[in-house]
Amino acid sequence: MRIKKRNDTEIKKMNQHSGRIEDVDLILNALSSASEGIAIVDENDNLIYLNRAYADIFGFALEELLGINWRDRAGNGTVASAGEELLRATLEKRSTGGQSLEHNGFRNDGSIITVKSRTVLRQDKTGLYKGFISYVNDITELKKTERELLLLKRAVETSGEAIFMTDAAGIFTFINPEFTSLYGYEAEEVIGKSTPLVLRSNLISQEEAERVEIKLKNRESCSGSWINKTRLGQLVNVAFTISPIMDENGQLSGYLAIQRDVTEKVNALEALKNSERLLSDIINSLPEPTFVINKEHQVIIWNKAVEVFTGIKAEDILLKDDYIYSRAIFGKNRPIAADLLLDPDPAYENLYLSFQRYENLVITEINTRIPTKTEDVYVWAIASKLFDAGGNLIGAIQTLRDITGLKKIEQELRLTKEIAEEHNRLKSHFIASMSHELRTPLVGILGFSEILLGETEDEEMHEKVSIIFNSGRRLLQTLNSILDFSKLESNHFEIHKEEVDLPNLMQGIIRMYEPHARQKNLHLSLEINDEYIVTRLDKSILLHALKNLLSNAIKFTSKGEIKASVFKEFGNNGANWVSISIKDTGIGISQENQKFIFEPFRQVSEGFNRKYEGTGLGLTLTKKYVELMDGKITFWSRTGEGTTVKISLPLSPEESLVQKEVPDSENGNSTDSIQCERKRVAPVLFVEDDSVSQTVMKLFLKGLCELETATDGETALKMLTSKQYSAILMDINLEGELDGLETTAALRELPQYKSVPVIAVTAYATPGEKEWILSQGCNYYLTKPFTRLDITGLIKQILEI
DSSP: OOOOHHHHHHHHHHTGGGOOHHHHHHHHHHHHTOSSEEEEEETTSBEEEEOHHHHHHHTOOHHHHTTSBHHHHTTTTHHHHHHHHHHHHHHHHTOTTOEEEEEEEEOTTSOEEEEEEEEEEEEOTTOOEEEEEEEEEEOHHHHHHHHHHHHHHHHHHHOSSEEEEEETTSBEEEEOHHHHHHHOOOHHHHTTSBHHHHHBOTTSOHHHHHHHHHHHHTTOOEEEEEEEEOTTSOEEEEEEEEEEEEOTTSOEEEEEEEEEEOHHHHHHHHHHHHHHHHHHHHHHHOSSOEEEEETTSOEEEEOHHHHHHHOOOGGGTTTOOTTGGGHHHHSSOOOOHHHHHHSOOHHHHTTSSEEEEOSSEEEEEEEEOOTTOSSOEEEEEEEEEEEOTTSOEEEEEEEEEEOHHHHHHHHHHHHHHHHHHHHHHHHHHHHHHHHHHHHHHHHHHHHHHHHHHHHOOOHHHHHHHHHHHHHHHHHHHHHHHHHHHHHHHTTOOOOOOEEEEHHHHHHHHHHHHHHHHHHTTOEEEEEESOSOOEEEEOHHHHHHHHHHHHHHHHHTOSSSEEEEEEEEEEOTTSOEEEEEEEEEOSOOOOTTGGGGTTSTTOOSSOSTTOSSOSOSOHHHHHHHHHHHTTOEEEEEEETTTEEEEEEEEEOOOOOOOOOOOSOOOTTOOOOOOOOOOOOOOOEEEEEOSOHHHHHHHHHHTTTTSEEEEESSHHHHHHHHHHSOOSEEEEESSOOSSSOHHHHHHHHTTSGGGSSSOEEEEESOOSTTHHHHHHTTTOSEEEESSOOHHHHHHHHHHHHTO
8 A cells, every 4th residue: 555655654653652664554454454443542632544445435536535624525414424423422421442334425426325434533642633544444235234124124123924944954044924824833832843733734635745745855846735634623624835945055945935825715615615505405495497597508507407407308408509498489590588688689689578788688589489388378477696705697597477367357457457447437337328318307496496486475385396306406406416526536637726715615505504403403514713814725625625514513403503614724734724614412423334435335323224314425535625625624523512623725925815606506516717718798599409508598688688599510600600699509409410519619710709708517527517618608507407697697798797
């Protein structure tokens, strides 16, 4: 090593206490050849000596470092910081032995290295600080190796697999924590012991043991699975890999084993096999013909029921190609429902009577010939896709069902439905005919009896006519009840809601029934707790309901009183009601009979010995009327103490009352008007082929207008062209070439009759007929039989009299 003279002199002066100069030279030569980097720093922080190892560690030439301040050489301060820390620690401890520190250093090329530094103080004989000696070792590779070993150690310790090592004789030398977790042994319990003694169970086959032994003798790695035992004697299924470990001389030094617990997987596979067996057993035991195909369109399950259904054994079908299984259903090879579920083909789908496709299934129906049947059968089938646990499509399952019997029942039901619809049509026709045939003669009965009641002064004759009139009214009431019931049963009953002043309505109906109550010496009263109660409902059907209740109360009460009440009720749930109750002191209803009082045609007394007249429809109709208006009906009754019936209807916000329309007559018939141009003229034409009805009409309208009659449509049209009439009363069921509606259509073609009011006077009162008639050009609708008040009130309104 070449050293500058200046430095040699300084070194020699620095070490004069050491003795001869030859000894110093010897020491310096020894330091220059050392592998450890050595640098000597004086009290002014100048590098006065360094060996080649020191310069090489940091990538400098000796000449570049000698004589410079060691702090400046540090560059960015990393080495300087470490040196400062070492020097400070050494000075604080006053230790000539020095302090050690691992830290980063910077080479001349800017790269970072890891070094280990040790500082030794230099002092003179008096203890004065004269600098220090720095010993440096490059430990970069060592640290890298340590990190790699640490990572490897952590990987082994945190591995999810059991890892252990043995020597060449199979004696444990190392285990990781997962080994302890799997087998329950701590390291001190197994290190130094034989692996077969610790782990092996008696369930490893001799063949498997020999296979592993041969592999290891040949210095080969081997893999497999076997059953080991734990510290507690439990058995675990493990998958293993064993690899030989060779030393630097190529000699076997031991073995590395890696094991993984696969007990759950083995159990899952066994459970899957059991499930597959169970599924196969379940499908085989199904009562319906069922089979399963794979993605290759081969049958893999063909149950006993499908064997019986088709007459084909499973061994003749399983895993066969070319759709051979479809012969059992179609008599030839072709895709069937399960195949079409996997691979759609419209050409084959169209061969089915019905083919419904959904996301993962199809439902089909076909008429075909099955080998086991002597005639064509209807077969219903459902096919569904099959998926494995990972959601992968693996095939399809199909179930067959012979629905021939159901098809026959369906055909019978269809025929029955057609017959029932025809019966309903005939029934409707019969009711319409009955209505017409009964209402028409009632015009004469009620009309003439009403006229006679007003004109007869003889008391005996007046009583007889009154009987005729009341009998006719009873017949009309029965007819109306039957027709209303028919409307309700056929859902043809329409409601027309309007704002109704209930106190005013109740006062009117009570006045109507007071005479009937007086005839039986009954006290009829009305109690109203609020003078202004308005709600939105159908006034007409409410009147029907109230009339039924008041009629029943009077009918079944022989003494005492009948009390009607109108009041508001406010519920806790925000529902507000207006209630109307009818309370009587009549015969009451027994507990046994209360369960059917709302059933049609049922009465408290029935049969030939019944005490009370009626059809038994009153309460049935009342309940339906109330429900049509979103209301409810309740009752209380006790035998001998009377009955209370309460109707509750939704209470709407109070609004201004609407103007009353044409008042309803006593028998409940009403008229509908359509606004039209009206003129105050007297001539009125009545087109009617029934002479009795003509006569009654003339008597009713006597003095109100000039009534002329025509018996058929042709005559009426001739009269209309020769004279201008202010209104036309039109019978609908006219004899001749033109009926009433055809005549109305013809007269509307006449310019002078475009807006003249036409009143339909008809016995047709079945569901839908009123609406139909008004849509054909008529402005008003008057049902036969009608009272004097009905027709006179309407004519006065039209003629503005």
